[in-house]
Amino acid sequence: xxxxxxxxxxxxxxxxxxxxxxxxxxxxxxxxxxxxxxxxxxxxxxxxxxxxxxxxxxxxxxxxxxxxxxxxxxxxxxxxxxxxxxxxxxxxxxxxxxxxxxxxxxxxxxxxxxxxxxxxxxxxxxxxxxxxxxxxxxxxxxxxxxxxxxxxxxxxxxxxxxxxxxxxxxxxxxxxxxxxxxxxxxxxxxxxxxxxxxxxxxxxxxxxxxxxxxxxxxxxxxxxxxxxxxxxxxxxxxxxxxxxxxxxxxxxxxxxxxxxxxxxxxxxxxxxxxxxxxxxxxxxxxxxxxxxxxxxxxxxxxxxxxxxxxxxxxxxxxxxxxxxxxxxxxxxxxxxxxxxxxxxxxxxxxxxxxxxxxxxxxxxxxxxxxxxxxxxxxxxxxxxxxxxxxxxxxxxxxxxxxxxxxxxxxxxxxxxxxxxxxxxxxxxxxxxxxxxxxxxxxxxxxxxxxxxxxxxxxxxxxxxxxxxxxxxxxxxxxxxxxxxxxxxxxxxxxxxxxxxxxxxxxxxxxxxxxxxxxxxxxxxxxxxxxxxxxxxxxxxxxxxxxxxxxxxxxxxxxxxxxxxxxxxxxxxxxxxxxxxxxxxxxxxxxxxxxxxxxxxxxxxxxxxxxxxxxxxxxxxxx
Numbered sequence: 001x002x003x004x005x006x007x008x009x010x011x012x013x014x015x016x017x018x019x020x021x022x023x024x025x026x027x028x029x030x031x032x033x034x035x036x037x038x039x040x041x042x043x044x045x046x047x048x049x050x051x052x053x054x055x056x057x058x059x060x061x062x063x064x065x066x067x068x069x070x071x072x073x074x075x076x077x078x079x080x081x082x083x084x085x086x087x088x089x090x091x092x093x094x095x096x097x098x099x100x101x102x103x104x105x106x107x108x109x110x111x112x113x114x115x116x117x118x119x120x121x122x123x124x125x126x127x128x129x130x131x132x133x134x135x136x137x138x139x140x141x142x143x144x145x146x147x148x149x150x151x152x153x154x155x156x157x158x159x160x161x162x163x164x165x166x167x168x169x170x171x172x173x174x175x176x177x178x179x180x181x182x183x184x185x186x187x188x189x190x191x192x193x194x195x196x197x198x199x200x201x202x203x204x205x206x207x208x209x210x211x212x213x214x215x216x217x218x219x220x221x222x223x224x225x226x227x228x229x230x231x232x233x234x235x236x237x238x239x240x241x242x243x244x245x246x247x248x249x250x251x252x253x254x255x256x257x258x259x260x261x262x263x264x265x266x267x268x269x270x271x272x273x274x275x276x277x278x279x280x281x282x283x284x285x286x287x288x289x290x291x292x293x294x295x296x297x298x299x300x301x302x303x304x305x306x307x308x309x310x311x312x313x314x315x316x317x318x319x320x321x322x323x324x325x326x327x328x329x330x331x332x333x334x335x336x337x338x339x340x341x342x343x344x345x346x347x348x349x350x351x352x353x354x355x356x357x358x359x360x361x362x363x364x365x366x367x368x369x370x371x372x373x374x375x376x377x378x379x380x381x382x383x384x385x386x387x388x389x390x391x392x393x394x395x396x397x398x399x400x401x402x403x404x405x406x407x408x409x410x411x412x413x414x415x416x417x418x419x420x421x422x423x424x425x426x427x428x429x430x431x432x433x434x435x436x437x438x439x440x441x442x443x444x445x446x447x448x449x450x451x452x453x454x455x456x457x458x459x460x461x462x463x464x465x466x467x468x469x470x471x472x473x474x475x476x477x478x479x480x481x482x483x484x485x486x487x488x489x490x491x492x493x494x495x496x497x498x499x500x501x502x503x504x505x506x507x508x509x510x511x512x513x514x515x516x517x518x519x520x521x522x523x524x525x526x527x528x529x530x531x532x533x534x535x536x537x538x539x540x541x542x543x544x545x546x547x548x549x550x551x552x553x554x555x556x557x558x559x560x561x562x563x564x565x566x567x568x569x570x571x572x573x574x575x576x577x578x579x580x581x582x583x584x585x586x587x588x589x590x591x592x593x594x595x596x597x598x599x600x601x602x603x604x605x606x607x608x609x610x611x612x613x614x615x616x617x618x619x620x621x622x
Contacts, residue, residue, distance in 0.1 A: 272317025444503025
């Protein structure tokens with residue numbers, strides 16, 4: 001898909017160019033209209049010369065400049081007038097006054113202007129100060145534009161209020177298609193009908209079927225909702241309008257609604273086409289009357305969107321696609337049939353989908369033949385498409401960093417750890433005692449997991465610190481895709497979480513346990529609480545939901561929906577479950593204390609061991 005860009009207009013000349021032209025014109029007018037005025041100068045003469053000029057009748061007008069005690073006089077008239085000034089001889093003022101009075105050709109004035117050019121006076125008094133401030137404003141505005149990355153509100157922008165800033169894409173050879181989307185087969189199948197309708201609308205009209213007005217894509221971040229929308233437009237070969245919900249939100253009331261009107265107007269002119277609104281929950285939240293009088297800007301924008309969706313005819317081929325991570329927050333009037341007729345879940349990919357996504361992103365990367373995408377897919381359970389793409393890119397960067405021309409399996413495995421736990425902290429220095437504690441902690445996790453039948457196999461153990469803050473970790477990978485967890489599996493997982501602390505207690509004593517188990521404690525408590533409040537895995541509460549999940553696609557925050565007394569009993573049950581798992585871990589480690597010490601010493605020496613090495617030592621006869 002290629003974005004349509006407007007034809008660039010020739011750049012305008014800077015304002016300073018027009019300022020210079022205006023100044024040249026003013027100077028030319030001044031020189032042509034008032035040429036004599038430009039030559040006016042006040043010449044200072046001696047007192048004796050002044051008296052001689054009076055005697056010869058060359059003085060026509062006289063004035064006294066009281067500020068400096070000098071006489072200013074004019075000799076001649078009109079264009080031939082010359083300006084002079086002279087000092088007054090001491091004690092000669094009365095005689096001079098009588099002499100000047102006796103001459104009928106000499107005129108007395110209170111003041112003789114020495115600069116009589118009105119144009120120059122106007123320029124100096126008004127034009128130059130205004131130009132000065134305009135130039136300063138121009139310089140400041142250019143500086144602000146540079147600081148703001150080339151974006152500055154102007155009068156042109158002010159006239160574009162109410163215009164939708166949607167990016168318009170048209171068909172191109174580089175456009176996205178369904179071949180670029182992997183791991184979302186069900187979503188592609190649901191959207192294929194939209195593509196088919198845009199290709200052959202008459203086939204559907206003949207039977208009386210109509211295309212869905214709106215299709216809502218819901219799912220966690222990074223699963224490919226925007227990519228799917230672009231792929232629909234690429235397959236249908238129609239224009240594609242893309243805009244974010246936040247672009248409708250304006251400071252001025254009514255501007256968002258105006259943008260919605262303009263967007264649907266443009267879409268109607270280019271039908272058949274697809275309009276895609278990303279993060280629609282920005283403008284589509286439930287109306288609760290929270291605004292002033294229930295009529296705030298966001299609500300007006302939503303009302304206009306509802307009206308436009310009712311108003312346009314889907315038979316013309318205008319299809320509205322929208323994406324959100326928070327479908328539960330959308331207004332019911334927006335998600336009802338007739339507006340968004342179809343909801344398409346875009347969930348996290350399964351094992352097969354992860355492998356397909358890895359292969360799609362590896363098409364443009366030079367991979368070694370030994371690369372095993374299936375193994376990487378098994379190690380990345382719960383990863384989104386964006387995270388898988390990042391894993392491929394991190395592997396390519398590592399290969400370049402190590403001077404290789406191909407990406408190997410080792411690069412892929414290290415990139416998985418980089419994305420999950422962070423990069424290695426090569427400059428982190430642990431004391432021998434701390435390394436020993438971390439080694440026993442990680443072997444405690446691995447040993448408890450290996451001695452339980454309902455745990456995933458251990459694939460890697462390391463005590464190399466990572467940038468995420470972990471001083472070490474134990475990786476477990478299921479061989480197959482797991483969608484359900486039994487009560488026994490959850491209890492085994494909680495016991496594995498407590499294995500690290502149990503090993504510290506067993507080897508170093510209860511008084512020397514460390515804070516390294518803080519994340520394990522958090523995970524074990526969270527899982528135990530879910531067993532009781534959401535999964536109904538206790539006899540006391542049976543199949544009663546005691547908490548609800550909010551924002552399931554954005555972390556899944558939970559909130560209790562029970563009385564304070566019941567919440568207290570829930571806490572007691574959580575403590576009992578975790579304590580039981582902790583005692584189970586201690587029992588397993590005591591029974592295998594010799595292997596615990598042997599494996600910890602081996603890990604201290606190697607720092608990183610594989611699951612095969614771990615199991616070989618564990619199964620070896622003493």
